[in-house]
Amino acid sequence: MTLQTRIEAFSKLGISLQNYVDSNDSSSNFSQKLTNVIRNAELQNAWFTQDQIHSALQEWTKALTKENLSNWLQAYTIEEFSKKRVAVVMAGNIPLVGFHDFLSVLITGHHFVGKLSSNDSLLIPFLAEELIAMQPEFKSKIEFTKDRLPEFDAVIATGSNNTARYFEYYFKDKPHIIRKNRNSIVVLDGTESKEELEKLGDDIFKYFGLGCRNVSKLFVPQDYDFDDFFKAMFNYKDIINHHKYANNYDYNKAVYLMSSVKLLDNGFLILKEDEQFSSPIGVLFYENYSNKAQLKQRLEKEKENIQCIVGKDKFADANFGQAQHPKLSDYADGVDTIKFLIQKDK
Template identity: 50%
Template sequence: MTKKQRIAAFVALGEFLQQDSTELNEMLHRASIQNPWYTPANTTKQIQSIAQNLTEEKLNNWLSAYPDLDTEKTVGLILAGNIPLVGFHDLLTVLISGFTAQIKVSSDDAGLTNFLVKKLLHIAPSFQHKIQIAERLQDFDLIIATGSDNSSRYFEYYFGKKPHIIRKNRNSAAVLDGKETKEALKGLGHDIFDYFGLGCRSVSKLYIPKGYDIAQFFEGIEDFKDIKDHYKYANNYDYNKSIYLINGDKHYDNGFLLLKEDGRLTSPLATVFYEEYEDIATIMASLNAQQDKIQCLVSEVAIETHIPTFPLGQSQCPALTDYADGVNTLDFLFANA
């Protein structure tokens, strides 16, 4: 297949994903039963985010600096399953670049990746020899693996001798200055609550100016109160709340989110840590020193950093060039073609 043909196939896939089809809706329902975190609303949001990137203009612009390649090399893909179709960007990048993808899906995937692969093969049968779904990766030339800090050590041990991208835990943070509008704070609610806060682009830490009115933040995110109707989220909220109460830990509670002062970046589910600052430059120096642990920042404040930064409400809507961990996957593939 040529690059033009591969682009056309993914454009057609994007058009299918934007349709209100019975086939797609049935898949969303089945996935929500297999994995209760994959609610139809969250999976639909992810699918729409994917589809918005699968346009001829965006794909052509993204690939314009790279040659038309068709290689026999195989890329092993170990996909995460913390949020629906979180590994799709890796799959897209490998296939559209002309490589073969050997895919190890997460046990949490609930059939979503297989569904999209089958739909892509229906659109473009020429991909048949370029896609392998495997229980165990073998005979691959490159590896892209996404997991936790613990699993990354396993990946390094077994795959470190091959050209590789191995991703670890990352979190995202928000920097506020107290001047945010209610609408901007509602956007921050999406950064926190979309996908239940399970993604690496989910905001788990707030940096707020000293004396910040917490009620202002809680008022801005009030529209997300229905999240507590999800039993798995509610279980986490109730558990963490009980721990803080038993331990006498100071925290704020609006009935569906716990806000606790803590220097760490990674907070438990249904909890967001916060840290106060007097000088924003000091906070930014601390964040820049930890940039290898941060996926992205959201803020309405003009800040100086190399960490990818988005307006409030935009952390969960990455463009094609918003690479996980800041590693350009296309550059990696073509450097090892």
């Protein structure tokens, strides 16, 4: 199977997803099966609402075009050398979060061995089945497990900082990518328009804030007035109607109030001044800055903890509203997955 054949197969999958997202036509066999999988995924994991899953699918319909796939891969020399069995330990914090690794392993011609997260064990296997239906040669290249990993030559593992230490020990003798906790931030200067702040709401609330590209912390100037910020967030007030989000919001608020922590609160989002980057669900940390040059230096020192910087500054990675719309070349933790996969054994 050539690289072009693999690109064409994934682009066909993208077309099927696009047709589903555009029309949500339940008459086709593909649509009926996908609709059922989405319903079951929500039953399995209440964070995976149908709207959130549709958002994730929409992102992949944009990415899985022949043009995008070809442009992404043209920067690499992908040879048809001896292929490896690549184990991928998948996260399950947001829908289809492991699909980029699934795509990367297969598009480079390797054998994919996926260890599924219990939080997201339905969506990617379904897409794998559809990919095989479009290109049967993939059947021998795809393997899933919920238990111990079978034999493998290299590994990509995503988890918390605690599990990363375990991964680094367990996989020390294999070529590996080990991903840890990262969070995204936004730098505001007080000149943001209403439209920009409303777009920021998508960076904060999409996927309930569970993704590493979700903004979990604000950096604001001294004496920043949060009124405009809270007014812009009002568009997302219905998030409190989701029971799991509401439970987390209520719990965190109660803990802070019992500890007499000073808070800003609008009824569905808590702002707490804190130097940490990783905030709980329903909470955003914020910190004041007085000098952008000094802030830039600090963020450079903290780059191992930051996935994405949102804002208008030159050192930002994404504009407002774009944090959850990464390109194929926006690799998690800044580690080039394709480069890792195509390197030859020394």
